[in-house]
Amino acid sequence: MTNSDDSQAPAEPALAAPRRLPRPGRPLWIYYPALLARRGNRVEGRGWAAAWLRLTTFFFGPSADNVVRVGRNFRTRGLAIVVSGAGNRVEIGDDVAFSGNIELRGFNLTVTIGDRCDAKKTRILASDANVRIGDDCLIAAGVHIRTSDMHAITDRVSGDRINPASDVVVGNAVWLAGEAALLKGARLPDGCVVGFRSVVTHSFDEPDSVLAGAPARVVRRGVAWTR
Ligand SMILES: CC(C)(COP(=O)(O)OP(=O)(O)OC[C@H]1O[C@@H](n2cnc3c(N)ncnc32)[C@H](O)[C@@H]1OP(=O)(O)O)[C@@H](O)C(=O)NCCC(=O)NCCS
Numbered sequence: 001m002t003n004s005d006d007s008q009a010p011a012e013p014a015l016a017a018p019r020r021l022p023r024p025g026r027p028l029w030i031y032y033p034a035l036l037a038r039r040g041n042r043v044e045g046r047g048w049a050a051a052w053l054r055l056t057t058f059f060f061g062p063s064a065d066n067v068v069r070v071g072r073n074f075r076t077r078g079l080a081i082v083v084s085g086a087g088n089r090v091e092i093g094d095d096v097a098f099s100g101n102i103e104l105r106g107f108n109l110t111v112t113i114g115d116r117c118d119a120k121k122t123r124i125l126a127s128d129a130n131v132r133i134g135d136d137c138l139i140a141a142g143v144h145i146r147t148s149d150m151h152a153i154t155d156r157v158s159g160d161r162i163n164p165a166s167d168v169v170v171g172n173a174v175w176l177a178g179e180a181a182l183l184k185g186a187r188l189p190d191g192c193v194v195g196f197r198s199v200v201t202h203s204f205d206e207p208d209s210v211l212a213g214a215p216a217r218v219v220r221r222g223v224a225w226t227r
Contacts, residue, residue, distance in 0.1 A: 045070030
């Protein structure tokens with residue numbers, strides 16, 4: 001039976017427009033490009049790509065003695081590097097193509113990308129721990145590599161942090177398929193393949209294996225892959 005009073009029912013209150021939460025962050029102008037070469041912060045390398053990188057590498061105001069070094073024949077379709085802290089290094093090998101962004105937060109950290117690596121739209125965050133990527137790696141679009149969760153999770157009883165930052169290490173000739181994620185403590189031996197959207201959360205020790213899933217597990221062994 002239809003209710004003839006339906007038309008009289010009070011209208012649903014309109015949904016409140018979502019409010020933008022204020023984000024505590026540093027205003028962009030506090031960062032300055034490597035082009036200004038202040039406080040020992042610099043980008044080293046030859047060629048147009050390295051020259052371009054001087055415009056797209058930014059240091060946080062108080063940062064000092066941070067160095068980005070780019071090897072021979074570096075190519076990029078857009079790479080932004082943001083460094084906050086002191087004594088940090090980004091080492092990019094020879095014949096590397098890398099697009100995306102690299103961020104370092106902390107002191108005396110190193111992000112190393114080996115020779116002949118090819119990475120598209122890749123995000124690396126090294127916060128309080130290092131990232132090392134070997135030679136001949138292929139990194140598909142949308143891969144995310146991070147050494148820290150950024151927010152502490154602590155044990156209520158002991159007060160100890162249970163999610164400390166940890167190095168991420170990728171061996172030689174590793175293929176990270178699209179949108180894979182390597183989280184703190186991820187270690188991949190030589191020759192591994194990580195599946196699409198897989199999430200690597202710890203250390204693996206079997207070379208030439210395929211890892212897939214979230215969290216990633218070994219799904220194949222003894223493989224070789226082609227570029
Ligand atoms: C990693 C990959 C290459 C492996 O392919 P493959 O060797 O043919 O492996 P299969 O598809 O047979 O999968 C093997 C097992 O892993 C599982 N698996 C594969 N990829 C997976 C993924 N991304 N997430 C979860 N499980 C996955 C399969 O379900 C299968 O499980 P089963 O044995 O229980 O059936 C492929 O899964 C992949 O991720 N492709 C995307 C490649 C890409 O991003 N290319 C971009 C250009 S660089």
